[in-house]
Amino acid sequence: MTPAWIVYAWPRVLCETQHVPSLHLAHLSTHVLVTGDDETPAMGQTLWQWADGRAIAGVAWDWVSLPVGVVAMVDPMALITNLQFVNRAGDVLAPLESARQLNEIVHALPWQYEVQRALGLH
Numbered sequence: 001m002t003p004a005w006i007v008y009a010w011p012r013v014l015c016e017t018q019h020v021p022s023l024h025l026a027h028l029s030t031h032v033l034v035t036g037d038d039e040t041p042a043m044g045q046t047l048w049q050w051a052d053g054r055a056i057a058g059v060a061w062d063w064v065s066l067p068v069g070v071v072a073m074v075d076p077m078a079l080i081t082n083l084q085f086v087n088r089a090g091d092v093l094a095p096l097e098s099a100r101q102l103n104e105i106v107h108a109l110p111w112q113y114e115v116q117r118a119l120g121l122h
Contacts, residue, residue: 004031004045004060010082013057013080017087020101025050025059030118041065042119043074046111057083059105063115071115076103 015023025048036042042065049058059081062074079102085093091100116122 004029004047005080007047007058007060007080007082010056010058012084014053015057015101016084017085017093017101020085023050023057023105025105026056027042027109027111029105031112032118034063044115044118046115047072048109048111051080057081059102061106063111065115065119069119069121070117071112071119073106076106079103079106082089085110 028047028049030044030046032042032044034040034043043062045060045062047058047060049056051057059079061076061079063071064074065071077099079099081102083098083102085098085101087093113122
């Protein structure tokens with residue numbers, strides 16, 4: 001499996017904010033780093049990628065398993081990506097605005113299903 005944090009080594013991919021909705025990322029890998037027990041929740045990382053033949057973009061984040069099979073992002077502000085968001089004028093977005101763009105991407109993905117599958121819940 002591809003380690004989630006390898007995204008740091010991928011070349012930067014510029015993405016204009018108006019094109020964010022057209023980024024259709026595919027599941028690349030999900031790792032269970034802590035299997036969990038009655039006192040410790042399961043935790044891990046997931047990695048999603050998009051490719052168009054010229055560039056490959058990735059987004060990765062940590063997740064945690066909550067009671068009743070619910071999974072959540074550990075920190076929505078700590079996503080790893082090689083995407084660099086720019087506005088229509090070509091200006092690079094501030095980190096907070098980039099985090100908002102990334103969270104919109106993650107929200108549209110079926111990532112919880114993939115994590116639950118890795119945990120053996122599906």
